[in-house]
Amino acid sequence: QVQLQQWGAGLLKPSETLSLTCAVYGGSFSGYYWSWIRQPPGKGLEWIGEINHSGYTNYNPSLKSRVTLSGDTSKNHFSLKLTYVTAADTAIYYCARGRLFSAPDSWGQGTLVTVSS
Amino acid sequence: AIQMTQSPSSLSASVGDRVTITCRASQGIRNDLGWYQQKPGKAPKLLIYAASSLQSGVPSRFSGSGSGTDFTLAISSLQPEDFATYYCLQDNNYPLTFGGGTKVEIK
Numbered sequence: 001q002v003q004l005q006q007w008g009a010g011l012l013k014p015s016e017t018l019s020l021t022c023a024v025y026g027g028s029f030s031g032y033y034w035s036w037i038r039q040p041p042g043k044g045l046e047w048i049g050e051i052n053h054s055g056y057t058n059y060n061p062s063l064k065s066r067v068t069l070s071g072d073t074s075k076n077h078f079s080l081k082l083t084y085v086t087a088a089d090t091a092i093y094y095c096a097r098g099r100l101f102s103a104p105d106s107w108g109q110g111t112l113v114t115v116s117s
Numbered sequence: 118a119i120q121m122t123q124s125p126s127s128l129s130a131s132v133g134d135r136v137t138i139t140c141r142a143s144q145g146i147r148n149d150l151g152w153y154q155q156k157p158g159k160a161p162k163l164l165i166y167a168a169s170s171l172q173s174g175v176p177s178r179f180s181g182s183g184s185g186t187d188f189t190l191a192i193s194s195l196q197p198e199d200f201a202t203y204y205c206l207q208d209n210n211y212p213l214t215f216g217g218g219t220k221v222e223i224k
Contacts, residue, residue, distance in 0.1 A: 035213075045161065045204055047213040060212040061118070094160055101208050103151025105172065107160035 002027030004108035006095045008080075012115050018082040022095030022108050023075070029053050033098050034071065034078045038091040039110075046091075050098070051078055085115045119143050119207050123216030129224040136192040138219045140205035145185045149209035152181055152190045155218075156201045164203075165190065195221070 008020035022034070036048040049059040051069040059067055063082070071078040082089060093111050096104035120143040130136050140150065148168035153161035163172045165181035168188055178193040192199055200223055205216040 044218050045215040058211050103163055103166045103206050103208050105163045110160055
């Protein structure tokens with residue numbers, strides 16, 4: 001049973017860079033697409049982007065200019081960086097596992113990131 | 118981006134009721150749709166993939182149907198643990214997009 005465990009800074013100031021990492025335990029890193037999805041408090045879900053084991057990425061155009069996804073196959077980790085954050089980026093950020101063009105089936109526990117001066 | 122319109126945004130129902138939630142895509146997405154259940158403070162849980170396939174471990178009272186632009190999630194007999202928020206997700210085209218959610222509350 002695959003488990004995703006994520007971590008990163010929970011409080012940022014405007015214009016700083018959000019950085020989160022997700023570790024994959026109990027499953028293969030290859031053959032899957034690894035996503036980041038966020039949810040502002042009390043609101044709906046927004047897909048940020050995904051990366052596969054080869055480093056191939058897909059990004060949401062609404063965030064593409066500020067987002068970088070990376071992966072480390074040797075550690076079974078993948079990471080999210082979001083630059084120049086504002087209060088609008090305050091959300092619970094989830095990592096998740098899926099396949100190409102498929103609904104993610106395993107999710108991390110979520111990390112609340114708050115942007116406040 | 119493909120827009121997913123989910124309805125209703127909330128509903129009240131009793132234990133044992135049959136509940137249906139619909140999701141409409143702004144363009145045809147074949148059967149490339151999933152349904153999630155989310156409880157407060159928890160990550161979403163995948164219930165249905167490919168519009169009608171039941172994810173492993175999910176009770177059979179959950180079912181999905183539809184193709185093209187119109188999709189339905191049905192709960193045949195609502196149980197106390199089913200009170201939650203439900204989301205659809207289209208995985209036909211990038212960016213992947215979610216419906217706005219349906220909150221199922223106790224009547």
